[in-house]
Amino acid sequence: MKRSRAPYWLALPGWLWLAIFLVVPIAAMASVSLTTGNLIDGFAQTLSVSNYSDAIAKYSTQLVRSLVYGGVATLLMLILGYPVAYWIAFKGGHRKSMFLFLLLLPFFVSFVLRTISWGFLLADDGILFGTLKGWGLLPEDFHVLATTVAVIGGLVYNFLPFMILPIYVALERVDPRVIEAAYDLYASRFDAFRRVVLPLSLPGVFAGVLMTFVPASADPVNAAVLGGTGNTMIGNIIQTEYLVNSNYPTASALSFTLMAVLLVGIFIYARALGTENVMEAAAR
Amino acid sequence: MNNPLLRGLTQSRYSRRDALRVAGFSAAGLALAACGVQGQKAEAPKASEVADFWSTQQKHGKVVFANWPEYMPPEQGPLKQFQQATGISYEYKEVIQENADFFGKSEPQLRAGQPLGYDIIVMTNGLQLAKMIQLGYLVALDHKQLPNFAANAGAKYKNPSYDPNNQFTIPYQAGVTGIAYNTKYVDEKITSIQSLFDKKYEGKVGMMADAQEIANFAMFAVGVDPDTSTQAEWEKAAAKLKEQRESGVVRKYYDQSYIDAVAKGDIWLSQAWSGDVFQRQLAGEPVDFVVPAEGGTIWIDNMAIPKGAANPVDALMLMDFLYKPEVAAELTEYVQFVTPVPAVQQILAAKGDKDSKALAESPLIFPSAEDYAKLRSYKTLTAAEETVFNGIFQSITQG
Numbered sequence: 001m002k003r004s005r006a007p008y009w010l011a012l013p014g015w016l017w018l019a020i021f022l023v024v025p026i027a028a029m030a031s032v033s034l035t036t037g038n039l040i041d042g043f044a045q046t047l048s049v050s051n052y053s054d055a056i057a058k059y060s061t062q063l064v065r066s067l068v069y070g071g072v073a074t075l076l077m078l079i080l081g082y083p084v085a086y087w088i089a090f091k092g093g094h095r096k097s098m099f100l101f102l103l104l105l106p107f108f109v110s111f112v113l114r115t116i117s118w119g120f121l122l123a124d125d126g127i128l129f130g131t132l133k134g135w136g137l138l139p140e141d142f143h144v145l146a147t148t149v150a151v152i153g154g155l156v157y158n159f160l161p162f163m164i165l166p167i168y169v170a171l172e173r174v175d176p177r178v179i180e181a182a183y184d185l186y187a188s189r190f191d192a193f194r195r196v197v198l199p200l201s202l203p204g205v206f207a208g209v210l211m212t213f214v215p216a217s218a219d220p221v222n223a224a225v226l227g228g229t230g231n232t233m234i235g236n237i238i239q240t241e242y243l244v245n246s247n248y249p250t251a252s253a254l255s256f257t258l259m260a261v262l263l264v265g266i267f268i269y270a271r272a273l274g275t276e277n278v279m280e281a282a283a284r
Numbered sequence: 285m286n287n288p289l290l291r292g293l294t295q296s297r298y299s300r301r302d303a304l305r306v307a308g309f310s311a312a313g314l315a316l317a318a319c320g321v322q323g324q325k326a327e328a329p330k331a332s333e334v335a336d337f338w339s340t341q342q343k344h345g346k347v348v349f350a351n352w353p354e355y356m357p358p359e360q361g362p363l364k365q366f367q368q369a370t371g372i373s374y375e376y377k378e379v380i381q382e383n384a385d386f387f388g389k390s391e392p393q394l395r396a397g398q399p400l401g402y403d404i405i406v407m408t409n410g411l412q413l414a415k416m417i418q419l420g421y422l423v424a425l426d427h428k429q430l431p432n433f434a435a436n437a438g439a440k441y442k443n444p445s446y447d448p449n450n451q452f453t454i455p456y457q458a459g460v461t462g463i464a465y466n467t468k469y470v471d472e473k474i475t476s477i478q479s480l481f482d483k484k485y486e487g488k489v490g491m492m493a494d495a496q497e498i499a500n501f502a503m504f505a506v507g508v509d510p511d512t513s514t515q516a517e518w519e520k521a522a523a524k525l526k527e528q529r530e531s532g533v534v535r536k537y538y539d540q541s542y543i544d545a546v547a548k549g550d551i552w553l554s555q556a557w558s559g560d561v562f563q564r565q566l567a568g569e570p571v572d573f574v575v576p577a578e579g580g581t582i583w584i585d586n587m588a589i590p591k592g593a594a595n596p597v598d599a600l601m602l603m604d605f606l607y608k609p610e611v612a613a614e615l616t617e618y619v620q621f622v623t624p625v626p627a628v629q630q631i632l633a634a635k636g637d638k639d640s641k642a643l644a645e646s647p648l649i650f651p652s653a654e655d656y657a658k659l660r661s662y663k664t665l666t667a668a669e670e671t672v673f674n675g676i677f678q679s680i681t682q683g
Contacts, residue, residue: 038667038668038671039391039415039419039667040325040415040418040419040667041325041667042325061683062682119541119544120548123548123549123550124548124549124550125548125549125550126548141487143487143550145550146535146536146550224539225541227536228535228536229529229534229535229536229537229683230529230683232682232683236682237682240678240682242388243384243385243387243388243389244384244388244495244674245670245671245674245678246387246388246391246415247671
């Protein structure tokens with residue numbers, strides 16, 4: 001029997017896309033991260049691995065801070081998002097799609113604009129705090145903007161749907177009959193959730209964590225718009241090194257470091273969760 | 285490592301071996317993996333080259349002007365007049381939000397020899413403009429075609445230190461960095477830069493994220509003249525900023541968003557750019573502006589023609605047109621920054637209405653000789669100095 005080659009040809013655009021927009025830029029970035037020099041005299045390839053150690057030494061504070069912010073935000077999103085996904089999946093009834101639409105509605109507005117509007121809502125004397133202070137419910141110098149709380153809050157708000165949607169998809173696929181079967185076997189409601197529903201939803205949780213932790217840790221916008229002194233994240237540093245300092249080697253080295261740290265983190269997390277095949281689970 | 289032979293040998297060997305080992309790289313990836321970023325340091329063009337270039341250029345009847353937001357009256361009067369007077373049609377684009385950002389995005393294109401699609405760009409006399417000049421990304425101007433500039437530009441706006449003889453740039457507008465404060469919350473008259481360091485305003489002070497801006501103010505605060513400052517003095521200034529940050533006086537290091545924060549009352553006083561504050565005052569917001577006694581920073585936004593511009597002759601004509609006093613006056617009435625055309629003062633004074641008169645008398649639009657004596661420019665830095673300078677001050681703003 002002669003096998004058709006058509007599927008391979010059909011996959012070609014995809015492979016080309018990956019080659020041109022992923023492999024080539026990553027190779028170029030890897031190369032640049034090992035160069036030394038400055039913009040005026042040019043950057044010469046010197047294979048200087050010290051770019052990495054120097055950048056990590058200089059910016060370890062911001063790197064660790066980003067991972068902590070990203071981690072805390074992801075945990076909060078999980079705590080907030082799981083019940084929402086559960087409720088829509090099991091109690092949403094025929095209005096499920098409407099609830100999902102409402103969930104996504106704010107996200108039709110651009111990311112930066114949404115973040116800036118929080119700046120207006122949370123202004124020290126803005127519509128919320130101004131009113132509360134007027135009633136004497138808050139002390140005069142109370143403020144949320146320019147604090148760590150604001151940055152993590154912004155991250156939670158901006159990435160929450162990416163946590164809820166995958167969990168919803170996983171829960172939605174749970175066959176109600178397996179839950180019935182659990183009850184038939186004398187499981188309490190809590191046991192049924194813990195031993196049946198939760199394990200079945202774990203691939204969704206995994207995908208949700210992946211889709212939120214990675215962008216939240218690397219995000220420069222929330223720290224810039226909502227943060228204050230000492231809230232600078234690694235994304236802001238990379239932006240400054242690239243755009244302001246034109247220090248392409250350091251910017252590239254930091255980007256790679258961040259990528260590596262996130263990848264290692266994800267694989268440790270996958271092991272901890274007992275997922276055999278990470279990507280398969282995420283794609284399920 | 286600047287020996288080209290040595291570099292060539294090490295580079296090609298590295299790329300081939302390494303790329304093959306990693307395997308799966310496309311041919312393009314392989315080629316790219318080999319190269320660093322080529323330096324483009326350009327020698328200043330010779331006068332004969334400049335003359336040759338301009339002798340081959342012709343008017344095309346259109347021009348594309350890339351500028352900052354809110355830097356031209358909304359009805360674009362000066363540009364419409366230009367179109368009527370010359371028959372040259374224009375496209376006006378508000379695409380420049382920040383020097384670093386604009387430079388960072390344009391640099392790869394210019395390096396690859398691609399046109400930006402703009403005939404005139406506007407950049408401040410800072411690090412990025414210096415790089416544009418050093419890298420040869422700007423077209424040397426033909427001053428024979430700039431008669432209005434020669435006749436009407438103020439002496440202070442000709443032959444600046446960052447661009448001797450205006451070889452590549454002529455000013456668009458200038459402005460002053462001083463202190464803005466919200467009069468609803470601050471009940472004293474701010475006069476000194478020390479107010480920005482005052483414990484009384486803990487958590488209510490805004491400073492700028494830009495290394496040059498914050499450095500100048502810190503140097504004024506410790507009594508150092510930025511023009512002649514040394515690395516030791518930068519460190520002394522940074523120590524002052526560090527103390528200001530650690531005692532909780534600074535709320536945040538701002539970009540352009542500082543002005544909203546002052547107007548809303550999130551911060552009570554902040555480093556500020558003069559024109560921003562006047563536009564807020566016109567809108568009736570309770571903000572005031574002062575150039576501190578210790579000194580302020582004067583900066584100049586410059587028009588330039590980027591390399592590869594399609595319509596350089598038309599661009600030059602528009603740049604010169606903006607130096608007609610009556611056109612410059614119309615611009616000043618809206619943008620309210622410092623104009624490089626001194627004759628605007630008489631035109632506004634002669635208009636008779638109250639607003640024009642106030643503008644003509646404002647020391648912030650037409651600074652007096654004493655005011656100018658207090659004002660300093662951004663320090664000009666070499667590439668090596670810049671690394672040190674940015675390192676010192678960014679560790680404060682981005683710590």
